[in-house]
Amino acid sequence: MTGGLNLLIALAMGLNLVALASSRLPSVIRAAATQGMVLGLLPLLLEQEFHWMVGLVSVGTVVVKGFVIPHLLRRALRAANIDREMEPLLGFIPSLLLGAGATIGAVALGGALPLRPEHANSLLVPGAFATVVCGFLLLMGRAKAISQVCGYLILENGIFLFGLLLIRTTPLIVEAGILLDLTVAVFVIGIIVDRIQREFDTLDTRKLTSLKE
Amino acid sequence: MTTAFDILLRLLLWLLLAPLVPGIINKVKAWVAGRRGPPVLQLYYDLAKLWRKGVVLSTAVSPGHIAGTAVAWMALVLAALLLPAGPAGAPLAFRGDALLFVYLLALARFCTALAALDTGSAFEGMGAAREVSYAVLGEAAIITALIALSLQTGSVSLTTMLAPAAGAGAALLAAGLFAVLLAENCRVPFDDPNTHLELTMIHEVMVLDHSGPPLAAVLHGASLKLLMFSVLLVQAVLPAGELSPLTAACALAGSVLAVAVGVGLVESLLARLAFRRVPLLLTTAFLLCLFAALVSWRGGHL
Amino acid sequence: MTPGWLLLVAGLGMLIGMVSAFRAKRVWLAATITSAVAALAAAAWVLKAGATWVGRTTLAIGGEPIHLQLDGLSAFFLALLALLGGAGSLYAMAYWTDQQHPVSATSGRAWWNVLLLNMGLVLIVANGLHFLIVWELFTVSAYFLITRERHRREVRAAGWLYLAASHAGTLCLFAFFACLAAHTGNWELGSMRERMELAPLFWLALAGFGLKAGLFPLHIWLPSAHANAPSHVSAILSGVAIKMGIYGLVRFSGWLPVPDLAGWVVAGLGVLSAVLGVAFALGQHDLKRLLAYHSVENIGIILIGLGFAMMAAANGHAAWGQLALAGGLLHVWNHGLFKALLFLGAGSVLHATGTREMSRLGGLWRSMPWTAGLFTLGAVAISGLPPLNGFVSEWLVFLGLFDALSARGATAGAAIPAAVLLGVTGALALACFVKVCGVVFLGLPRSKVAEQAHECGWPMRIPMIVLGTACVAIGLAPVLFWPAIVTASAAWQPFWSETAAPAPLLTLGAFHLVVAALAALAAFALWRRARHNGIRRTGTWDCGYAAPTPRMQYTAGSFAGIITGWFRWILRPERHARIPNEPFPAHAKFEEHTPETVLEHVIEPAGSLVMRVSTAVRRLQHGRLQAYILYLLIGLAALALVALMGGGK
Known part of the structure; x- marks a missing residue:
């Protein structure tokens, strides 16, 4: 069981790097969506016996992260007529190498932390760390609003992984709440994207500095 | 005496089989495109024809032009001596031969690039510059793959390193090595062996001014390199040492064929990358090998 | 002949060479090469036998008796020094001739021998004080060899940079040997691996010898010095002199405990x-x-x-x-x-x-x-x-x-x-x-x-x-x-x-x-085959361009362009370009130059900061007595304040 779990988490960690290396917006969206779906399957694997609540959250996560949010983002992409090329502030190779370094560092850190025995051999904690750091890298290193949303999504996936550590003690309601927040947030960003587009004719977040007065 | 004969025989086998691989790749490409394509043995005919043809040399070249081609060819042939071929093992095996293998390929690159610069052509200079630059990333990936295999087996000799399967990291290693294979042998998506547009090529543009027997040496060397990388890739993943000799030989031959078909499919289905994207893909190959190494380090489980 | 005699011959040969450098250059060459051969033989003897030769005399320099030692490690470096020294001497005869360089050639030969002799001595002295003396002589003689063409500005600049960097290194070595002598009570060098309290001294040695060896980022002096020296001097500096830093690191990481x-x-x-x-x-x-x-x-x-x-x-x-x-x-x-x-x-x-x-x-x-x-x-x-x-x-x-x-x-x-x-x-x-x-x-x-x-x-x-x-x-x-x-x-x-x-x-x-x-x-075989088939000569294929010129060849900068692009974050190349944009461009040019980043972006700003601070501080000292009395008064007031604040204790 740990094998299957670790394989899925490793896949998610790989998708972090895919997102960092992609040079086009749709592929970043696809990477974030796939990662969301992969992580959505995790609660099913983590629980010993099937519980309807877990099943519901799992299905909800897969649907929202894998289909609803990407659909919204793609619609925004179409509606705002955004150029699909990314504009990296940090080059693709440096971000890829940094992401890989963060992944290796996270695995080393996970080995050093005093974890509970049932988590010692799993990649949950390293995966969570790596995903959060890669999310931040994406947030810092890309200029366009949509790619910022993708960074935010990946960051949230990392937090979701942390949440799985506590799956027995915290009700999954919390996760459901996060999902709801996320959807709303993406809606809001979609509206903002639209507004920025109308106002400035561009989606470069660097231009937002001109709003300070 | 028997060992010398044995080595010679295996070397002959390598030399004879090598031109088959590009033939298979071209056949696959033709099938996918719906053409009949050249015969599988086309490269043999080409080599025989070139060997008999006269040479046109640039007025700018030094005597080192032909010598460089010859040394590059010999370096590749000798590298083949170090590579084990399934149950037969390697003709020559000693500790550290894996590194010698990598550096013999580097020697071949050095000589080919110098022979290209010898003509004084701007195009060939461009090709040589690209070749040696992208090889830096390719070399990082190959050394990392060797590290992964060495962590797996605790050895620095290709025969022992390639005998067992690569463990849990096998998929990562195979993907990484396949990308390196494509890059080092100048296949799509890194380079297109079919175009003759000088500005966009790497390897082909370096040999623009070769002709006759030297060009035959270049072409044969390139096919030998392709065969060596396929064998290396296959054996890194396949547990050749744990199968019976006959099965291993069949599996090896089948897998090399599969790699050739895979290269053909990639060439048919993908377009060549823009040059600024090449380093990114090679870095990805390096990272795949690196993660394979780290998986081996963790004892083969994720 | 034992190594001792061979080394004596080598040393005497160097001294004879030094004297004859000004008048008889054939004698100089013979003496220098003889001494190189003798040193090579001594090194080979020690390396083959695996024994250590020790020479002690009661003769004292600076209050310390002379103690020489040629062990495997010294002999290893001495062999390199002897071979390169001999080769360089012969090369110098034709490369830096008296006809072309009437002044600098003769004194250059003398300094060359000073350099070789002192590098040899660095390798065999086993006394901290003497090590510092010959190290300094070796450093200074290298400076005079680097600045053979003193009339050129960049040569003088390279020489000054070398001298400054070398002395920063020598300063670290002074501290290293002084601390060592203070701990052990004498200047004698030798194995003291068991005295663990000496371990932190390694960092001083690393800084001092590292500067000489030219490891990054202490290499700032190296490129300009090696580029501007005469080529036989560059060869000996690059081949042997920077290895003296390596010798020091190997020697003292072997003799002393390390952190x-x-x-x-x-x-x-x-x-x-x-x-x-x-x-x-x-x-x-x-x-x-x-x-x-x-x-x-x-x-x-x-x-x-x-x-x-x-x-x-x-x-x-x-x-x-x-x-x-x-x-x-x-x-x-x-x-x-x-x-x-x-x-x-x-x-x-x-x-x-x-x-x-x-x-x-x-x-x-x-x-x-x-x-x-x-x-x-x-x-x-x-x-x-x-x-x-x-x-x-x-x-x-x-x-x-x-x-x-x-x-x-x-x-x-x-x-x-x-x-x-x-x-x-x-x-x-x-x-x-x-x-x-x-x-x-x-x-x-x-x-x-x-x-x-x-x-x-x-x-x-x-x-x-x-x-x-x-x-x-x-x-x-x-x-x-x-x-x-x-x-x-x-x-x-x-x-x-x-x-x-x-x-x-x-x-x-x-x-x-x-x-x-x-x-x-x-x-x-390939050449013969080509000859057999017939070789025809023609121009290089140029894609059909009608008037190729040699200037269209790929240049060094364009060849390395891809890789230097990857390292732009540290190389920081300076570019001056005029890119053609009109249909019939009249002038276009492109220049790229890679400066010494560490020197220009780290050392020089730091240096100018020190200069600015010092200039500001210097204003305090202007020679007006009244102001000095004011300083005294301020100082007294500050002391009084301190006494008042801390006086309660």
């Missing part, structure tokens, strides 16, 4: 030097400056070997450490040999064309076949390619790193990046030397001076042939040189006295022979 982190720091600096050294080299367009940056790279490779050997020693003398150390030490010899060969080759090019700018050269193989062939041999060696010596030492270091991998643990974690980056360094060095050989010697001449070049004479050719032969010998028969490495590494770490050569070394040598033989055979 736990030392191996890690040394290996880390080694990796940094190796990769960045070659990256900077790729950005250069000055032939000798490029070679100088390659010294930084090779010092890095040596330090990777030494660092991992130190880690192994700290881990209980693991066997892989011996391999790494053997690789590092052999690379000291190898780098000395091929770098001297390359500098002498560059000198020959400079002599024939008068320029070091690679983009003005090209096609030199026609007029200078010997230089072209020997330089290419050196290029193959420095790129670490089989079958030459550079590969043997890199291979040994690699073997050490790979064996460290199977030991797992933290050192394996360090061995993975080190091995990968060592491989990257090799590939970058290859790219760099393809560029140099291709741009300088192949293709068509890019300028008039390159067209009218001439081959150097035999006095300049013979030293290059000797060095090239040595490169080939170590490459083809590495096993012959193994005992010397064992003797040297046993002097560093007495536990490592295993004398049997690792079996693969013999196989590697045999394989190298096969490579060389088959390569020659294939070249011959």
Whole structure:
């Protein structure tokens, strides 16, 4: 069981790097969506016996992260007529190498932390760390609003992984709440994207500095 | 005496089989495109024809032009001596031969690039510059793959390193090595062996001014390199040492064929990358090998 | 003859040479070469016998009796010094002639002997005070050799930079030896591995010797000094003088205990030097400056070997450490040999064309076949390619790193990046030397001076042939040189006295022979086949362009452009371009220059900051008595305030 779990988490960690290396917006969206779906399957694997609540959250996560949010983002992409090329502030190779370094560092850190025995051999904690750091890298290193949303999504996936550590003690309601927040947030960003587009004719977040007065 | 004969025989086998691989790749490409394509043995005919043809040399070249081609060819042939071929093992095996293998390929690159610069052509200079630059990333990936295999087996000799399967990291290693294979042998998506547009090529543009027997040496060397990388890739993943000799030989031959078909499919289905994207893909190959190494380090489980 | 007598002959030969340098240059040459041969014989004796020669006299200098010692490690470096010193002397006769340099040639010969003598003494003195004296003499004599062409501004600047950096290093060494003497109570040097309280002194030694060795980021003085010195001086500076820093590090990390982190720091600096050294080299367009940056790279490779050997020693003398150390030490010899060969080759090019700018050269193989062939041999060696010596030492270091991998643990974690980056360094060095050989010697001449070049004479050719032969010998028969490495590494770490050569070394040598033989055979066969089929000559294929000129060839800058683009974050090239944009552009130009980043972006800003602060502080001292009294008053008031505040206690 740990094998299957670790394989899925490793896949998610790989998708972090895919997102960092992609040079086009749709592929970043696809990477974030796939990662969301992969992580959505995790609660099913983590629980010993099937519980309807877990099943519901799992299905909800897969649907929202894998289909609803990407659909919204793609619609925004179409509606705002955004150029699909990314504009990296940090080059693709440096971000890829940094992401890989963060992944290796996270695995080393996970080995050093005093974890509970049932988590010692799993990649949950390293995966969570790596995903959060890669999310931040994406947030810092890309200029366009949509790619910022993708960074935010990946960051949230990392937090979701942390949440799985506590799956027995915290009700999954919390996760459901996060999902709801996320959807709303993406809606809001979609509206903002639209507004920025109308106002400035561009989606470069660097231009937002001109709003300070 | 028997060992010398044995080595010679295996070397002959390598030399004879090598031109088959590009033939298979071209056949696959033709099938996918719906053409009949050249015969599988086309490269043999080409080599025989070139060997008999006269040479046109640039007025700018030094005597080192032909010598460089010859040394590059010999370096590749000798590298083949170090590579084990399934149950037969390697003709020559000693500790550290894996590194010698990598550096013999580097020697071949050095000589080919110098022979290209010898003509004084701007195009060939461009090709040589690209070749040696992208090889830096390719070399990082190959050394990392060797590290992964060495962590797996605790050895620095290709025969022992390639005998067992690569463990849990096998998929990562195979993907990484396949990308390196494509890059080092100048296949799509890194380079297109079919175009003759000088500005966009790497390897082909370096040999623009070769002709006759030297060009035959270049072409044969390139096919030998392709065969060596396929064998290396296959054996890194396949547990050749744990199968019976006959099965291993069949599996090896089948897998090399599969790699050739895979290269053909990639060439048919993908377009060549823009040059600024090449380093990114090679870095990805390096990272795949690196993660394979780290998986081996963790004892083969994720 | 025992080593003692041989060393005496060597020393006397150097002194005779020093005296005769001004009047009789043939006597100078004979004396210097005799003394080099004697020193080489002494070193060979010690390396073969594995015994240590000790010479003590009651004669005292500075209150300390003279104590000389030639052990395996000293002899290892002395052999290199003797060979390169002898080769350089012969080269200098034809390269820096009295006709062309009437003033600087004679005194240059004398300073040359001072340099060689003092480097030899650095290797054999076993007294801290005397070490400092000969170290200083060696440093200063190198300064006078670097500034042979004092009328040129950049030479003077390079000399000053060298002198300042060297003295910063000497300062660290003063502190090192003074602390050592304070702890031990005398200036005597020798093994004191058990006195653990001496371990922190290693950092002082690392700074002092590291500056001399030119490891990154302490290399700031090296490129300009090596580029602006006469070529035989560049050869000895790059081949031997910076190795004195390595000698110091090896010597004192063997004699004194080292901190736990030392191996890690040394290996880390080694990796940094190796990769960045070659990256900077790729950005250069000055032939000798490029070679100088390659010294930084090779010092890095040596330090990777030494660092991992130190880690192994700290881990209980693991066997892989011996391999790494053997690789590092052999690379000291190898780098000395091929770098001297390359500098002498560059000198020959400079002599024939008068320029070091690679983009003005090209096609030199026609007029200078010997230089072209020997330089290419050196290029193959420095790129670490089989079958030459550079590969043997890199291979040994690699073997050490790979064996460290199977030991797992933290050192394996360090061995993975080190091995990968060592491989990257090799590939970058290859790219760099393809560029140099291709741009300088192949293709068509890019300028008039390159067209009218001439081959150097035999006095300049013979030293290059000797060095090239040595490169080939170590490459083809590495096993012959193994005992010397064992003797040297046993002097560093007495536990490592295993004398049997690792079996693969013999196989590697045999394989190298096969490579060389088959390569020659294939070249011959292909050439014959081509001749048999008939050769037709025509112009290079130029894609149908009607009027190709030599200036359209790929230049050094364009060749390295892809890689220097990857390293732009550290190279910080300066660009001046006028890009054509109108339909019929009249003028267009593009210039790119890679400065010494550490010097221009770190040291110089720091220096000017110190200057600004000092100038500001200087305003306080202006000679007006009234103000000084004011200062006194302020000082008193401050004291009173302190007393009031702290007085309650």
